[in-house]
Amino acid sequence: MSPKFLYFVSNKIMKQFLLILFVTCSTLSFAFGSTLGPFSTEPEISIFPNPTSQYFELKNGKDVKQIIIYNLFGTKVKSFRGDGRNRYDIAELSNGMYLVQMLDANQVIVTTRRLSKK
Numbered sequence: 629m630s631p632k633f634l635y636f637v638s639n640k641i642m643k644q645f646l647l648i649l650f651v652t653c654s655t656l657s658f659a660f661g662s663t664l665g666p667f668s669t670e671p672e673i674s675i676f677p678n679p680t681s682q683y684f685e686l687k688n689g690k691d692v693k694q695i696i697i698y699n700l701f702g703t704k705v706k707s708f709r710g711d712g713r714n715r716y717d718i719a720e721l722s723n724g725m726y727l728v729q730m731l732d733a734n735q736v737i738v739t740t741r742r743l744s745k746k
Contacts, residue, residue, distance in 0.1 A: 672739075675728060679744035683715040684728070692730040692738055700725055721745050 671688040678684065686692060692710035697718065699705050708716050710730065718726075723745050730738045 673730060673741070675741045675743055678742075679746045680718070681746050682719045683717050684743060685714050685716070686710075686730070689730065691732050693733045694731040694735070696729045696731070697721070697743070698727045698729065700727070718743075718745060 673689050673692065674687045675684050676687060686695075689710065690712070695708040695710050695716060696704055697706040705721060705726070706718065726743045726745060727740055728743045729740045732738050
């Protein structure tokens with residue numbers, strides 16, 4: 629094989645590799661991008677107090693219509709209707725880490741937040 633042929637083959641392979649890398653990175657960027665976009669003016673939903681022992685409240689949660697609490701094994705342990713109440717009682721839950729999933733009126737996940745129960 630001549631060096632010219634090897635250069636052509638390796639150059640062609642490199643172009644294919646770069647194309648695959650570009651498509652993969654673009655796809656990952658799209659898949660993991662924010663649903664609101666980088667310049668969103670929507671305030672971020674937060675949970676407070678965190679950690680907590682008795683209850684939690686939502687800040688900026690006006691669009692939240694359902695709240696589901698999961699343990700770290702993925703088991704649903706409690707749910708609430710997001711009806712604008714200020715406090716959601718979790719006193720009966722065991723101490724530990726939980727995931728709080730918030731859904732809108734169309735049952736679309738708005739966000740998921742970590743909650744520490746002490």
